[in-house]
Amino acid sequence: QKGETVRIAFMDPLSGPFANVGQNQLKSWQFAAERLSGAKNPAGVKFEVVGFDNKGSPQESLNTLKAAADQGFRYITQGNGSGAGLAILDAVSKYNERNPGKELIYLNYAAVDPAMTNEKCDYWHFRLDADTTMKMEALTSFMKDQPKVTKVYVIGQNYSHGQQVAKYFKEGIARKRPDVKIVGEDLHPIGQVKDFSPYVAKIKQSGADAIVTGNWGQDLTLLVKALNDAGLKVPMYTYYAGVTGTPTALAAGGDSEVYVVAYGHANHTGELGAMGADFFKKFSDDYYTYATYNGINLLGAAMAKAKSTEPAKVAKAMEGLAVKSFAGEVTMRASDHQLQQSMFITKWQKAKKGEYSVEKTGYTFVPIKEMAPYISSTPTSCQMKRPA
Amino acid sequence: MLKIENLHAFYGKSHVLHGVHFNVGQGEIVALLGRNGSGRSTTAKAIMGMVDCTGVVDWKGKHTLGMKPYEIAHLGLGYVPENRDIFPKLTVHQNLMLGQKSAKGGGRWSFDDMYEMFPRLKERQHTEAGVLSGGEQQMLTLCRTLMGDPELIIIDEPTEGLAPKIVELVGEYLKKLKEKGISVLLIEQKLTIAMSISDRALVMGHGSIVFEGTPDTLRADAYIRKEWLEV
Amino acid sequence: MNASASPMTPSAYYGFKPLNIGRWVVWSLFALVLVAAPLVFTSSLSQTMLTQMGIAIIVCLSYNMLLGQGGMLSFGHAVYSGLGSFLSIHALNLVVKGQWPIPVSLIPVIGGLAGMLFAILFGYVTTKKAATPFAMITLGIGELVFAMSLMFPEFFGGEGGVSSNRVAGPKPFGITFGPQIQLYYLIAIYTFICTGLMFAFTRTPLGRMLNAVRDNPERVEFVGYDTRKVRYIAFIIAAFFAGISGGLAALNFEIVTSEVVSGYRSGAYLLFTFLGGATFFFGPIIGGILMVLAFVLLSEITKAWLLYLGLVFLFMLMYAPGGIASLIMMNLRVAAFGRLKELWVSYLALAVTAFIVLIGAASMIEMVYHLKLNPALGPQLKFIGISLNAHGLDSWFGCIFVMLTGIGLFEVARRQFARQWGEIQEFIEKEMKRRESL
Amino acid sequence: MSNPYALELKDLRKSFGKTEIIRGASLAVNAGERIAVIGPNGAGKSTLFNLISGRFAPTSGEVLLNGNRIDGLKPFEINRMGLSRSFQITNIFPKLSVFENLRCGVLWSLGYKYTFLKFLADLDDANERAEALMHMIKLDRKRDVLAMNLTYAEQRALEIGITIAGGATVILLDEPTAGMSKSETRRFIELIKEVTVGKTLLTVEHDMGVVFGLADKIAVVVYGEVIAYDTPEAVRANQRVQEAYLGSHVAEAQAAGGGH
Amino acid sequence: MEFFTISLLNGISYGLLLFMLSSGLTLIFSMMGVLNFAHASFYMIGAFFAYTITQLVGFWPALLLAPLAVGLIGAAFEKYCLRRVHKFGHVAELLITFGLSFIILEVVQLIWGTSSVDYRVPAELSGPLFTLFGTQFPAYRGFMMLVALLMLVAIWLLLTRTRIGLVIQAALTHPETVEALGHNVPRVFMMVFGGGAALAGLAGVIGGNAFVTEPGMAGAVGPVIFVVVVVGGMGSLAGAFLASILIGVVQTFAVGIDSSFLGAAAMAGWQITPETFGYALWKLKVSQVAPILPFLLLVLMLIFRPKGLLGTREG
């Protein structure tokens, strides 16, 4: 397979309100592919990533999937939104069933609905990010050791992700710190709240000393701003403070204590650090989708192992495959195709010299704790159906 | 004061006025008669710059053709449209206010003059004009134009839908306007009133003037009456 | 009772009903196109697009029942197609589980009934009002349903939506609906029948009264009809067809997510129905086709597709507010008077010059987008076969030059055309007057 | 059953806000009579029609149609009971053709209701009736012209056509000849006479020529009351009517010159 | 008490903010009858202009210049586009503003990129205005409330002290007649539309840094400002004001209410279990639906009082 070109179809919003994220991630994939092509990967193949605009819509994703399949793409990658992710997962599964010999592989780099590796798991789907439960394992493990945390307020967007965050947090913390009280829980419609001050008043009244939220985008920044405005200094534990645009908005809102749980952070050194710096030089934008690095590496290793770029063989090779990543070794768990990897808790603060200034804000996310893969590993209910 | 020469008017491609000539002097009431569809309303609109036309419209030595309606109105021409174009959602008083060309007022006529002329309007001054009776609306359009203090007023069928008694009253009023030196171009259907108050009568047929003379000559001219006014 | 007793009644007038040949031809052609389309466009993407066009045609036509025929501007039509989709997919899941013994091909009817059911429910309040209040209530209900759809994963399936498998239940003649082409023909049949039914609706007493309600609701009350009931029934019928299209969409995608009830969807129905032409029955058919082309094809060709879409709407509204259908009808009228032939040179000139303008303008737009989105890929880009250098003055000058020349030539062509067109219209008016007075 | 009146108003009152516009109007019309309603501008003639036809609900009082109470009912309910009206300001379906306008007027009375299971083209009775109407109001030539493209007089004729289309037995016409020339008016009056044979007719008019030519009886409305209700001759002689409405010579001239 | 006071304050300030966002829309809608779908887009360009101008010359000039620029764009749009479709009716007018909102969104993304920009509250106005029960009330929020009130007064003066409103309303039914009475109707339309756009722009200058300035901001506020205008009553400024405050207060207090139908049912003696039909609906808390209450209010209002709170007409 040496010298072969492997084309990957990237499908995420490239136009419309979420284009910023999609564009950045497409560049990240292309950047990683270029950098890890040829001799840089054990299979010696050349990777090429082509963007398809799915507009964030599950139905449109199915169209782009058809378009990609028509054009001979055999590898699909997507990440923005579990809605589109589940649609692709399902469609890829059906496609492979109905078109034997022309199988597709779906590399999921950021859709984190646990269902995708549990009840709805599929042989052709591989997740590079960590799902909601894993992040919550890491987060609760971290919070367990924070004596300051005694009363927690949970707030989230009222849709599956927000509901899952609330649910898993309550389970996890009850297991690890039964003394921590949940003093309040709010679910608000997604994207509908313009003014968070009523919620802040509620949080203040509850006497909470920590906030846990799965909010992202505007729902997160407005919440942080409202807390700042009211002068309420309560640490926030979040999932998505690092997403494009959010750091800028956070910085504009002033100092606040925000923690993020993720499988990577802005201040990696070594290969990934260099990549981030080069990426910034080239695109004047942050490289934060580190899963692209793992993804290409994993594909390369699997192709080398399978001695083929044929998806059916590569998928088989990827099961249980371990590769070196930017933070230790990662393993693609065979039972549910969930990548097992280290998790980080990072804190939002003013960047010191030598630290990476996120979105040129002068702030950064510094890692304050790294957790080995086993800590965040969660059991799966997946009953993988493997092709005969 | 107003001189019209060789006026041609068009609605899109259809040619409606075919070279109209006439003039209106100071303090004169001129009746413009004719059958339905003969082009009288179009003449009025042409003078006000509301339809495409060619020819000469000369108002006090100024060519007004090609000007915008509001510019023409500011030169002192007033127009009372035919189908009671009152503003239905505004009150009677607000309708009158819009007749004034500047918010300060200061014309020859005040609100009170108007209310005195038609007491009925005073009673209804805070009602939405849209619910007024047909006749009340007709009164309102007339007063609204007067509020703009015109020197020449073009009235298109002012007595339409008015009770006989009120028709008489309108006639009286037009005469009073004349006394104040205001010229009137009166477009009418009802011969009786038009003949009784006007100084001169014009008869229009198929888009041009077919008769010009005093009411008396018109009364005498059976042919014109038969050919151009009746069936 | 008196009126018909008039001695002059031409009672024989309707005794003879000629076979309407034109209509037969049109409908046969429509059927033929539906049958032949997938044989011409064979790639799997074009087949999915054709499938979606069928779906879009039904929903746009049903939307136009409200907008074009009833004067009801709805901002929430996706609620009915969307809820139809959801109930269909749930029904399909029951079929998959073997709990419901109905054939898959009838699932869309369930969607239709679901749409109807919700229209009976919501329509009761929305159709109380007309005009702007109607529009606003539909907006409000649309927002509410959409917000709810995210809040209740139990029914709406959360972010991932509800998925299913259409290969289920009995398989008559080996038709599984697994291959896209089989599904296409199912949808084509539905499209044909629904279009036929909706056209038939416009020829019924209720359909006509709906037009009357659009034109002058007050007067309708004085000829014995309850305007609200007319609106209500029409609303329910429209929702039925919307639901059918939703059901077909559920079969096609085999997944239904909350986006199907979103305001974006409703907005898209509105825009494309209008673009196709709301004043003619067949306008929304064009609209539906354009909708799929824009969303699936245009967006792949260029990242600036939303900008183009916005511009197209703006110009369309300003210069041809009747939509594409009205342009077609205007030309048909000219053709009916036998004068279309003279226009082809002008049309060719217009098309060529407009194309030049378009190339110039589009190249510049593409360069701007390229600079913005792909600065790292260097200033070079390829656009419809032309290499452009987004940093090079020559590229910019070239584009501006092409565009300005195009505009100049276009204006010349347009003037010529306008003159000719005006003259022909004048001729037609005269001709019509003449025929009238015969 | 015992009520002989086609239309009866009993002490009808209507206020808008604080102003009372109709102040106890009473009127009884026998079936088959032609009544002209006259009165000064703003007396409440149109309002009276609005109350009868259900456009407004009266504040108090009763309206009986063939002995049945209809006050407070909706316009379409009243229409279904056999009362139809025209409007002072033309009120037709502008984007439908002449034929369609008339057919809309016919449909309910022939019992087609809200059906969408029959084709219009197959409703022979409705189509024949619409054709006949079109012929009667002399618009055959404009069959497929959109109503908004008709001339004013044609629109007025269509207005009447729609009004009589449903075969109502009681017909209210509000200034049917407004805006027409003498000759057109005359033609129109003939038309009205022709199409309302055997029906009860109430019409508002300011043209005394028309009034005296058309009406069997005249009702004079002043300040929301019916102050006189009698034969034309008696009304013309009535001193109060002279003062309130007719004025001096204009009325005479009009009445005399009405025929020209 | 503490919670009540703070919530009331929050509610009123949020209400004023809604009014600030919707005042321009009210102006255009009540006068011209145009449902301006691009209103939120004007709000957005206001914010982006302010961001750029602030970087060049500071916040205070931006407060003046950005609305002016937006107003000019609005006026130009009226003159070259909206005016042409006026004769085709309200649906066409609405759709053309719809089209405009697409274009504005794309252009904004082209100029300022697709992600949020760092537009901050000026130093003079950051920090708390006062502290109540240990909760700070931000100075900038006070500033916003003040501007909202100023807008109210300005529009009110415009409506009552000038005849612009009358001219426009009259021109909606009989434009030619109004012109014949001596009023320059096209110019008045242009000014009003431009004025409405400028108000939106001003709201953008002030709202942009209070919230987040990003291309998605238009979509986020779009629907709710329609609610304000409709609930308040078409054609009524006072109504819009009242509706803003009402929605602000209701929504704020609703966030504080954590009860659901479950509680009510329990009181009525019904047993609702997760197996009960529609359990998800039963367990919904008032606080969870708070942000969508405006839409519920809109639907209810239109059903029971279609004129809106203080409206004078239905359509």
Ligand SMILES: Nc1ncnc2c1ncn2[C@@H]1O[C@H](COP(=O)(O)OP(=O)(O)OP(=O)(O)O)[C@@H](O)[C@H]1O
């Ligand atoms: N907007 C229009 N578009 C096209 N033709 C028109 C228009 N208005 C009037 N016409 C035509 O122009 C001719 C003259 O109309 P005009 O209104 O001036 O007549 P008129 O003498 O005022 O009659 P009327 O008694 O009906 O008011 C008529 O044949 C009429 O059909």
Ligand SMILES: Nc1ncnc2c1ncn2[C@@H]1O[C@H](COP(=O)(O)OP(=O)(O)OP(=O)(O)O)[C@@H](O)[C@H]1O
């Ligand atoms: N909806 C309403 N609200 C307030 N006042 C009204 C309303 N409808 C009618 N009026 C008033 O009632 C009075 C009677 O009006 P109506 O239209 O019945 O008069 P009319 O007798 O038909 O007069 P005309 O002969 O001039 O048409 C008028 O003064 C009018 O202003």
Ligand SMILES: [Mg+2]
């Ligand atoms: Mg006229």
Ligand SMILES: [Mg+2]
């Ligand atoms: Mg009247």
